[in-house]
Amino acid sequence: MRTAHLIYFSPTGTTRKVCEAIAQGFGAKKVIHYDVTLPDSEFDTILTDGVAIIGIPVYAGRIPELCLQRLRAITARQIPAVLVALYGNREFDDALVELRDLSVAKGFNIIAAGAFIGEHSFSTPTQPIATGRPDAEDLKQATQFGQQVATKIASNHFDTPDMDGQVPYKERPNFGGKAPQTDVEQCSLCGRCAEVCPSGVIAVADSVTTNAENCIMCCACLRACETRARSFNHPWIEEKREILHKNCSVPKAPKIFI
Numbered sequence: 001m002r003t004a005h006l007i008y009f010s011p012t013g014t015t016r017k018v019c020e021a022i023a024q025g026f027g028a029k030k031v032i033h034y035d036v037t038l039p040d041s042e043f044d045t046i047l048t049d050g051v052a053i054i055g056i057p058v059y060a061g062r063i064p065e066l067c068l069q070r071l072r073a074i075t076a077r078q079i080p081a082v083l084v085a086l087y088g089n090r091e092f093d094d095a096l097v098e099l100r101d102l103s104v105a106k107g108f109n110i111i112a113a114g115a116f117i118g119e120h121s122f123s124t125p126t127q128p129i130a131t132g133r134p135d136a137e138d139l140k141q142a143t144q145f146g147q148q149v150a151t152k153i154a155s156n157h158f159d160t161p162d163m164d165g166q167v168p169y170k171e172r173p174n175f176g177g178k179a180p181q182t183d184v185e186q187c188s189l190c191g192r193c194a195e196v197c198p199s200g201v202i203a204v205a206d207s208v209t210t211n212a213e214n215c216i217m218c219c220a221c222l223r224a225c226e227t228r229a230r231s232f233n234h235p236w237i238e239e240k241r242e243i244l245h246k247n248c249s250v251p252k253a254p255k256i257f258i
Helices: 014-026 065-071 095-105 136-154 192-196 220-224 235-247
Strands: 003-008 030-035 045-047 051-057 074-076 080-087 109-117 202-204 208-210 255-257
Touching: 003 014, 014 030, 014 051, 014 080, 014 109, 014 136, 051 065, 051 095, 080 095, 080 136, 095 109, 109 136, 192 202, 192 220
Parallel strands: 003 030, 003 051, 045 074, 051 080, 080 109
Antiparallel strands: 109 255, 202 208
């Protein structure tokens, strides 16, 4: 328990917050971050000691393909690992079992897993979806979860718990072709949107251009834009946002498997 390896894909920082809270519960002396969110952040690493916390966001009940690609570069020699799926108050569906299968294939020994709530990427001030999550209570529960995992390890129990989800996984939807837009009158051309884009599809020169075909719709660019020049008003997004706002307004609680 001396070292905690935090491995995460976290475009808007919510998955990272939960992973950090779990590590705090561990009481690890050393915390090493492996942030695989951005295009230049791929790691080619073999972990041989400590405990890993592997965190991912859930997109339509699955792990984003881009996230999977970057996680595959990190392998382990049977060190214990805790899985974290962060979802926007709808369902996490098959994301945890998908992450379990990938992590086992890469040499991790899965001993616990948790599904936590984060503000949905489609959330807006007028149509909020899990706004402010993970909140203080979520992070408190994440820290307590870390303490439970530490107790399990101290008791020399390293079994893999059952967790919600199905195999084969639900079909992965095709998100290509939809991306946030830029209001040229509001845009200062600061380039912050391009800096935070996980898929590297935003270019800033005399104007802002976005390759919509490869956008993963994480909306990190919206959250990072200080002038609020980025918005996502595609008809498909507006339809999904309305459905989520209507049907997923009751706050859900984290769910753990240990």
